[in-house]
Amino acid sequence: MSFSIAAEPIDLSSLSMAMEDPACGAAVWFEGRVRNHNEGRAVLRLEYEVYTPIAISEGLRIIEEARQRWAVRRAVAVHREGLLALGEVAVVVGVASAHRDEAFQAARYLIDEAKARLPIWKREHYVDGEATWVNCQRCGHARGG
């Protein structure tokens, strides 16, 4: 069980090795990638700001919650921080269990809770030069850069 924050591209094959377990018949992976559009605007790149101490403690808590609810044997999650280009993997969640139902449900839980609860903020840089913190309704838009 691990949760980490990465400044460099995520190495899926080494994560995959950490998930190997002969008692597991199922593994589900979720990859969140930088998409070229959001709400109708063309995105150029993304920037993630992470407050690491609480991202990790809360990330491990979410994994523990999933283990309490489903028969999860392995779980890993990694989130990038800093600037990411289009198509780059921003977040990976992996869950392995004996049967597939638990793996699907736990993977979905991990990514949903991680997106809702971790102190990780996303700033979209658009093709037109603007940049905005996503989902901060009243914070105003920070322009440029």
Added chain:
Amino acid sequence: MSFSIAAEPIDLSSLSMAMEDPACGAAVWFEGRVRNHNEGRAVLRLEYEVYTPIAISEGLRIIEEARQRWAVRRAVAVHREGLLALGEVAVVVGVASAHRDEAFQAARYLIDEAKARLPIWKREHYVDGEATWVNCQRCGHARGG
């Protein structure tokens, strides 16, 4: 969109490349692996028999059904045939879409339908020397081998 049957170990990194698409913010992968136990018995290895012409035509039909129901942009599936050792990946399903909800739902649909509908049979070889076709209630047990 592709569905294939593989006699050799599945190369996840080349599959992963086929799933790259800058319009996709989400990718979900399911891996089915050879588990070391089933219904209380210790499994030594698995054998998959596949009737390839219909496995492929029906597999492509399942992918097409998923595309009709969800906004799936990429989908790949590969199933192994022949003898597999413990821990080996027997089946992989991958789906990429703009948002994660579609990717999770479509990946679950693909693996559930593939397991229910494709002419692929699994024979478990147990540590005690027996071997059984799984889920064939009245066929009797084929012993040995």
Added chain:
Amino acid sequence: MKTVCIRYFAAFRDAAGVSEETVNSNATTLSALFRERAGAHTALHEETAAKVALNDVLADWSDTFENGDEVLFFPPVAGG
């Protein structure tokens, strides 16, 4: 009387003791053909989740078949 080539897979092959055979049959439907073969191969039993294909296309058990067709008998798949 029609002549068909029948192929058995997985547990059905073990039960029939052959992987394929060419038979002459008076059956009209695929399910009647299967019952005829179950009479010839005593270990071969009907299975509710079994499937049948005709010339590489999945078929219904109530479908008829023609002289020279290839019939595939699929035992239940592993599922879960």
Added chain:
Amino acid sequence: MKTVCIRYFAAFRDAAGVSEETVNSNATTLSALFRERAGAHTALHEETAAKVALNDVLADWSDTFENGDEVLFFPPVAGG
């Protein structure tokens, strides 16, 4: 009067114009402290989904704080 170190993240940092500051406050709860800072930084507004942490542990807005504490103000996260 308590002295606390406050750190602002993401959109809150842009709104406050500083990433951290040490302030003296008469506020008793974390939400009162935030409102005090919103009075000092006119672009800083309350957000329903904002969170607060005290000494690297998530806290409730109704929690009190002590002299010398470090307070972290987190704007809403990206979610979906």
